Amino acid sequence: MRIKSIRNLSQVTHALETISASKVRKAIQSVHATQPYAEKAWELLTHLGKQPAHDNLHPLLVETKVANKALVIVVCSDRGLAGSYDVNIIRETLAFEAQLDQPIYYLTIGKKGREMLRRRGKYILAEFSDIPISPRFSDLSSIGYLVVEQYLEKEVDRVFMIYTKFVSKAEQRIVIDKILPLTIPDTAEKSITSSKTAEAVYIYEPDETALLDEIIPKFVSLQIYQAILSASASEQTARMIAMMNATENADSLAVSLQMEMNKMRQQSITSELLDIAGGAEALRAH
Numbered sequence: 001m002r003i004k005s006i007r008n009l010s011q012v013t014h015a016l017e018t019i020s021a022s023k024v025r026k027a028i029q030s031v032h033a034t035q036p037y038a039e040k041a042w043e044l045l046t047h048l049g050k051q052p053a054h055d056n057l058h059p060l061l062v063e064t065k066v067a068n069k070a071l072v073i074v075v076c077s078d079r080g081l082a083g084s085y086d087v088n089i090i091r092e093t094l095a096f097e098a099q100l101d102q103p104i105y106y107l108t109i110g111k112k113g114r115e116m117l118r119r120r121g122k123y124i125l126a127e128f129s130d131i132p133i134s135p136r137f138s139d140l141s142s143i144g145y146l147v148v149e150q151y152l153e154k155e156v157d158r159v160f161m162i163y164t165k166f167v168s169k170a171e172q173r174i175v176i177d178k179i180l181p182l183t184i185p186d187t188a189e190k191s192i193t194s195s196k197t198a199e200a201v202y203i204y205e206p207d208e209t210a211l212l213d214e215i216i217p218k219f220v221s222l223q224i225y226q227a228i229l230s231a232s233a234s235e236q237t238a239r240m241i242a243m244m245n246a247t248e249n250a251d252s253l254a255v256s257l258q259m260e261m262n263k264m265r266q267q268s269i270t271s272e273l274l275d276i277a278g279g280a281e282a283l284r285a286h
Helices: 002-049 085-099 111-119 137-152 195-199 208-285
Strands: 070-075 104-109 124-128 158-168 171-180
Touching: 002 158, 002 208, 070 085, 070 111, 070 137, 070 208, 085 111, 085 158, 085 171, 085 208, 104 111, 104 137, 111 124, 124 137, 137 158, 137 171, 137 208, 158 208, 171 208
Parallel strands: 070 104, 070 158, 104 124
Antiparallel strands: 158 171
16 A cells, blocks of 8 residues: 555656756746846946946945845745755855844745744845746746835845855756945956947937936846746755655665565465475375
């Protein structure tokens, strides 16, 4: 009976592995689909921020120390069966908190992260859950608007995002990105911005300030959106691997139990044959 239950469980985990593999492909396609737009948005933002006529930096590019609080966005999953995926993220989050020299507000994405941080008594400013596997930008833009609002109203000084970045099916890394204040590096440090673009001077309509007011908040939202897409691909990969390991363990346990049962049955048959042979020998002796 136990062997049958384990084999039934193996079939369930194998089915979940197949479903997760399909979701991984879908999530990876979503990540790749947004990259060209993100690169062009960053190219334009970098050029605007480096214009020589730009005297006053945009508020989202300036670091302040008014509130002395940080906002940390933590991206976890909504459901389990993904191995140590969520536990590793929360462990990294708590280690990062210990390094910061200021109080932290948390914005959680995913039920698992919210529950684990709440159990530890952390202050959760907002939480978002039930995110689709391949969400649209409009589904998540409210997160970016909330983050920008908190920063512009000087409720927080810095915004960080902790998530699992999808590199490949064999590698997913937990990363900590600083979302705000947005730092525009030198042109040489950003491979997607060509030297020709950096040296050119353009006339923008409307002016640069109006464009920055429009582009920077959207770029912040785009950063968060891409991070969530990458985390979704990592989550599904972690779940696929966890279910694959569970299937292999269940199959191995079923084989082991089957061998044990066969051995016990063989011992029972051997014992019965010895009893029969002993009884027959006793009858012949009489």
